[in-house]
Amino acid sequence: MATTFAHPMMPQTNHDEMALEAFLLSMRNHVLMEMDPLDQRLTNEYVAPRVAAAIGKQPTKSAEIRQELEAQPFHQTWLTVHRLYQDMLYGAIGESVDRQHASLDAARRAISKPQGSLTLDPDFEVPRYITAFDHHRMAGSYHTEYSPEDFRPGAIYDRYSSTYHYWRNGGWMNDGRGHTLASHIVSAYPDLKPTRILDMACAVGHSTIALKDDFPHAEVYAIDVAAPMLRYAHARAEYINRKVHFSQQNAERTNFPDGHFDLVVSAASLHETSLAAMRNIFRESHRLLRPGGVMAHLEVPARHEELGLWEQVRADFESHYNNEPFMAGVGRADWTKTAIDAGFAADDVQVGFRQYTPTMTKVEPKLAPKGSPDGRLAMGSWYICSAVRR
Numbered sequence: 001m002a003t004t005f006a007h008p009m010m011p012q013t014n015h016d017e018m019a020l021e022a023f024l025l026s027m028r029n030h031v032l033m034e035m036d037p038l039d040q041r042l043t044n045e046y047v048a049p050r051v052a053a054a055i056g057k058q059p060t061k062s063a064e065i066r067q068e069l070e071a072q073p074f075h076q077t078w079l080t081v082h083r084l085y086q087d088m089l090y091g092a093i094g095e096s097v098d099r100q101h102a103s104l105d106a107a108r109r110a111i112s113k114p115q116g117s118l119t120l121d122p123d124f125e126v127p128r129y130i131t132a133f134d135h136h137r138m139a140g141s142y143h144t145e146y147s148p149e150d151f152r153p154g155a156i157y158d159r160y161s162s163t164y165h166y167w168r169n170g171g172w173m174n175d176g177r178g179h180t181l182a183s184h185i186v187s188a189y190p191d192l193k194p195t196r197i198l199d200m201a202c203a204v205g206h207s208t209i210a211l212k213d214d215f216p217h218a219e220v221y222a223i224d225v226a227a228p229m230l231r232y233a234h235a236r237a238e239y240i241n242r243k244v245h246f247s248q249q250n251a252e253r254t255n256f257p258d259g260h261f262d263l264v265v266s267a268a269s270l271h272e273t274s275l276a277a278m279r280n281i282f283r284e285s286h287r288l289l290r291p292g293g294v295m296a297h298l299e300v301p302a303r304h305e306e307l308g309l310w311e312q313v314r315a316d317f318e319s320h321y322n323n324e325p326f327m328a329g330v331g332r333a334d335w336t337k338t339a340i341d342a343g344f345a346a347d348d349v350q351v352g353f354r355q356y357t358p359t360m361t362k363v364e365p366k367l368a369p370k371g372s373p374d375g376r377l378a379m380g381s382w383y384i385c386s387a388v389r390r
C-alpha cells in the first residue's frame with residue numbers, strides 16, 4: 001500500500017487507519033477478482049437463458065434481464081458487498097479527515113501570498129442534480145459544508161479517489177485523466193498552442209494541475225459548483241506551486257466573455273450533471289471558445305452500445321445503486337449530435353476512445369472507435385468528444 005503523500009493538504013493516515021484502508025481495498029479486490037466473474041456467469045449462463053426462454057429471443061440489453069437477475073440471492077450479495085466496502089472506505093477516510101481537520105484547516109489558512117486565486121459566490125445556487133444525491137454514496141456529496149469555510153468534502157475526495165482506484169490514475173496526484181486529455185489535444189490538434197484554458201467541473205483540480213503542467217505557459221482557470229471542493233483545490237494548488245484561478249460557477253453558464261478561451265475541457269464530470277445540463281455545457285463551451293479554439297470533454301468509457309450483457313449490468317450499477325443517476329443516460333447519449341446542436345460543424349467533431357496516457361505523449365490523432373477490451377475499466381481507456389470552433 002502506498003504510504004507517501006503528495007502535498008501538505010492531503011490527509012495523512014495513522015497506523016490503524018492505514019490498516020483499515022488496506023483491509024477494505026483487499027475486500028474490493030476480492031469482489032473484483034472473485035465475485036464479479038461469478039456474477040457474470042450467473043448473468044450469462046443462468047439468467048440470460050431463462051429470460052430468452054420467456055421472451056423468445058436472446059436478451060441483449062441489461063434492462064431485459066434486470067428483474068430476473070435482481071431476484072437471485074448471489075446477485076443481491078454481490079450488490080451489497082460492492083456497496084459495503086465503498087461505504088466503509090468513505091467512513092474510514094471521513095474519520096481520518098475529521099481527526100486532522102483543525103491542522104489541515106490551519107495549513108489552508110496559512111497561505112498568505114497565493115499565486116493563483118479563489119473566487120466564491122455566497123449567493124451561488126448549487127444545481128439540483130448535485131444537491132439531490134450523495135454522489136457515489138459520498139455523504140453530503142461535493143457541496144455540503146459542515147463548518148464555516150469547510151473543505152472537508154475536498155479532503156475526503158482527494159484521498160478517496162486515488163485510494164479507491166489503487167493509485168492507478170497517476171498515484172496520489174490522480175492526474176491521469178488530465179494527461180490523457182492533454183495527449184489528445186497535442187495529438188489531434190498539434191497547431192493549438194493554448195494560452196488560456198478552462199477546466200469545467202474541476203473538483204479538487206486533479207486534471208487541472210495536469211493541464212497546467214502540460215501547457216505551462218497557459219493561464220489556467222478552473223470552475224466548480226461546490227465551494228468546499230474549490231477551497232481545497234486552491235490550497236492544494238498553492239502547496240504544490242501551480243498557479244490556477246478557481247471560481248465557483250456553473251459550467252452551464254459562466255461569467256467569462258465570449259471567445260475567452262483557446263481550450264475548454266472537462267474530465268469525468270458530465271455524468272454527474274444531467275442530459276439537459278450536458279447540452280448546456282457543450283453550448284457554453286462553444287460560446288467560450290475563440291475561432292480555432294478546441295473543446296474536449298472526457299468521460300467514463302461505459303458506452304452501452306459496445307458492452308456485453310453483464311458489462312452493461314456492471315455499468316448500470318452506478319446509476320441504479322451508486323447514486324449516479326445520469327451515468328447510464330450519458331453513456332447512451334449521442335455526443336456527436338450534442339456537439340453539432342451546440343454549434344460545432346459536423347466535420348469538426350471527433351468522438352471515440354483514447355487509451356489512458358499517464359504522461360502527456362503524442363499518440364494517434366484520431367480517437368478509436370472501440371474502448372479497452374474491458375469497456376467498464378476507466379483506467380484502460382476514456383471516452384472523449386472534441387471539436388474545433390470555426
Ligand SMILES: C[S@@+](CC[C@H](N)C(=O)[O-])C[C@H]1O[C@@H](n2cnc3c(N)ncnc32)[C@H](O)[C@@H]1O
Pocket residue numbers: 127130142177178200201202203204205206207208223224225226229249250251252266267268269272273277
Ligand atoms: C467527478 S468530479 C470531477 C473530477 C475532475 N474533473 C477531475 O478530473 O479530477 C465532479 C465534479 O463536478 C462538479 N460539477 C457538477 N456539475 C457541475 C456544473 N454544472 N458546473 C461546474 N461543476 C460541476 C461537482 O461539484 C464535482 O466537483
